[in-house]
Amino acid sequence: MINGHTDFIAHLGWPTHSFKAPMIYNPYFASAGINAVVVPMGCKPDAFPDALRSLFRLENIRGALITMPHKVTVVDLLDEVSPTVKVAGSCNAVKRTADGRLVGDMFDGEGFVRGLRGKGLQLRGASALVVGSGGVGSAIAASLAAAGIGTLALYDVQEAAAEGLAQRLRMHYPQVTVRTGTRDPAGFSLVVNATPLGMNPGDPLPIDMDRLDPRAFVGEVVMKTEMTAFLQAAQARGCRVQVGTDMLFEMIPAYLEFFGYPTTSADELRAVARLEY
Amino acid sequence: MINGHTDFIAHLGWPTHSFKAPMIYNPYFASAGINAVVVPMGCKPDAFPDALRSLFRLENIRGALITMPHKVTVVDLLDEVSPTVKVAGSCNAVKRTADGRLVGDMFDGEGFVRGLRGKGLQLRGASALVVGSGGVGSAIAASLAAAGIGTLALYDVQEAAAEGLAQRLRMHYPQVTVRTGTRDPAGFSLVVNATPLGMNPGDPLPIDMDRLDPRAFVGEVVMKTEMTAFLQAAQARGCRVQVGTDMLFEMIPAYLEFFGYPTTSADELRAVARLEY
Numbered sequence: 001m002i003n004g005h006t007d008f009i010a011h012l013g014w015p016t017h018s019f020k021a022p023m024i025y026n027p028y029f030a031s032a033g034i035n036a037v038v039v040p041m042g043c044k045p046d047a048f049p050d051a052l053r054s055l056f057r058l059e060n061i062r063g064a065l066i067t068m069p070h071k072v073t074v075v076d077l078l079d080e081v082s083p084t085v086k087v088a089g090s091c092n093a094v095k096r097t098a099d100g101r102l103v104g105d106m107f108d109g110e111g112f113v114r115g116l117r118g119k120g121l122q123l124r125g126a127s128a129l130v131v132g133s134g135g136v137g138s139a140i141a142a143s144l145a146a147a148g149i150g151t152l153a154l155y156d157v158q159e160a161a162a163e164g165l166a167q168r169l170r171m172h173y174p175q176v177t178v179r180t181g182t183r184d185p186a187g188f189s190l191v192v193n194a195t196p197l198g199m200n201p202g203d204p205l206p207i208d209m210d211r212l213d214p215r216a217f218v219g220e221v222v223m224k225t226e227m228t229a230f231l232q233a234a235q236a237r238g239c240r241v242q243v244g245t246d247m248l249f250e251m252i253p254a255y256l257e258f259f260g261y262p263t264t265s266a267d268e269l270r271a272v273a274r275l276e277y
Numbered sequence: 278m279i280n281g282h283t284d285f286i287a288h289l290g291w292p293t294h295s296f297k298a299p300m301i302y303n304p305y306f307a308s309a310g311i312n313a314v315v316v317p318m319g320c321k322p323d324a325f326p327d328a329l330r331s332l333f334r335l336e337n338i339r340g341a342l343i344t345m346p347h348k349v350t351v352v353d354l355l356d357e358v359s360p361t362v363k364v365a366g367s368c369n370a371v372k373r374t375a376d377g378r379l380v381g382d383m384f385d386g387e388g389f390v391r392g393l394r395g396k397g398l399q400l401r402g403a404s405a406l407v408v409g410s411g412g413v414g415s416a417i418a419a420s421l422a423a424a425g426i427g428t429l430a431l432y433d434v435q436e437a438a439a440e441g442l443a444q445r446l447r448m449h450y451p452q453v454t455v456r457t458g459t460r461d462p463a464g465f466s467l468v469v470n471a472t473p474l475g476m477n478p479g480d481p482l483p484i485d486m487d488r489l490d491p492r493a494f495v496g497e498v499v500m501k502t503e504m505t506a507f508l509q510a511a512q513a514r515g516c517r518v519q520v521g522t523d524m525l526f527e528m529i530p531a532y533l534e535f536f537g538y539p540t541t542s543a544d545e546l547r548a549v550a551r552l553e554y
Contacts, residue, residue: 001300001303001551002299002300002303002314002315002317003296003299003300003317004293004294004296004299005293006299006316008316008317008318014336015281016281016282016337017281017282018281019280019281022279022280022281022283023278023279026278037279037314039279039283039285039314039316040280040281040283041285041335041336041337041338042336043334043335043336044334047331047334047335050327050330050331051332051334053327054327054328054330054332055331055332057320057321057324057327057328058318058320058324059291059293059319059320059321060293060318060319061318
């Protein structure tokens with residue numbers, strides 16, 4: 001119930017039609033007795049810098065969720081960003097500190113990592129192949145590096161994207177062995193699809209499944225269907241898998257903590273969310 | 278249920294704690310199946326011009342409700358204002374036209390007038406005394422003039438406020454006889470308390486009740502209690518009365534129409550509102 005004591009979180013992007021956060025955060029806030037609301041705000045690129053600055057001069061803004069097409073441009077508008085933002089090159093959460101600075105972070109990859117940890121996966125020293133070096137692939141790579149992964153192989157059809165990400169990873173996480181140029185999954189204990197392949201029927205699979213180690217753990221970012229063709233094929237080889245929405249629900253506790261709310265679990269969020277897949 | 282198709286109405290003011298609009302509009306939107314939400318936004322004076330301008334560059338803003346301390350300053354930030362705003366000198370509703378201009382209006386007085394009409398009062402050619410020439414008194418005077426009142430007597434302890442309002446009324450509504458300088462209710466068929474008297478226990482009554490015509494209709498803007506001491510005294514003399522919250526609920530259909538929503542009734546709004554008095 002919104003009243004004069006309600007804080008709001010601005011959800012800035014364009015178009016807004018596919019926004020999912022309001023249907024996860026708001027039912028959770030209601031169930032947890034937190035007086036806050038996520039408000040979708042359609043914002044085109046030329047309006048974004050002004051909107052961000054002006055919104056953060058309002059008294060009851062608790063933070064902002066930043067989505068397409070502003071995730072990259074927002075980085076240069078902030079006073080401080082996390083190492084994950086620096087590696088990923090994009091940011092989707094902003095808050096104001098007590099002294100008025102705007103700080104940004106990015107927890108999409110953290111959601112992916114929390115999901116893996118919850119399934120008992122040991123990441124420290126492991127080797128991972130991340131196919132796709134766009135926004136979400138970069139975020140996952142950054143969070144795997146922060147989680148202590150030993151070896152990280154990056155692949156993108158746009159070679160420059162994978163190379164740029166590799167460079168930023170080497171700068172911020174020199175202890176991680178970063179390789180590029182192949183999407184051969186052989187020998188990796190973790191294989192991640194961070195491409196849009198699987199969004200549309202008839203999409204090719206992101207890797208050669210015959211080369212996938214049956215002991216490997218396989219993760220997916222596509223959440224259009226729970227069990228994508230890629231995950232089905234991986235499961236058929238005996239691999240354990242993580243579905244796309246696990247990343248979605250696992251990342252939200254991290255965002256809530258960032259905005260200063262008590263922590264919660266992905267299960268609790270799933271139980272109250274009003275998403276339809 | 279807020280989702281990616283939700284429009285929002287920014288409710289701008291400071292402090293926000295006593296905001297009532299969210300608890301009236303939002304339950305109504307939910308009950309009427311209108312996908313919109315009123316969001317309280319705490320805004321201090323120095324942040325206001327930027328906030329107003331930037332918010333109206335967002336795609337899904339349906340309008341703004343403007344309250345203290347911005348009702349007067351907002352007028353000069355708009356491209357177009359109604360005659361009511363010009364007379365009242367303040368504005369509390371803003372929308373963006375299709376061609377991007379910001380237009381302002383003010384329906385507090387219209388709510389008062391709609392309430393009177395709903396009670397069968399004939400305003401055309403009638404004579405009214407409005408005690409108090411602040412924001413709400415000015416709005417009521419402007420709407421009474423627009424409704425065709427014949428004679429309007431204005432009184433304020435700050436004489437300049439009543440004189441200024443009288444001048445603006447004479448300019449925009451030359452057919453209305455406007456007088457100032459007395460709060461003697463004798464001879465008026467409508468008497469309105471538009472002062473804060475009645476907010477606090479022990480407040481004096483705004484007029485000399487012994488001079489009040491028992492056939493007069495008496496209206497009140499104070500809504501801290503339904504039957505204020507003033508209304509009780511008027512009723513004791515035999516006068517018919519209108520309580521403060523009638524104005525509140527009667528104005529909201531006018532605001533909804535201004536923002537482009539279907540019209541509704543004060544009764545329907547009262548039935549779903551979640552206000553506690």
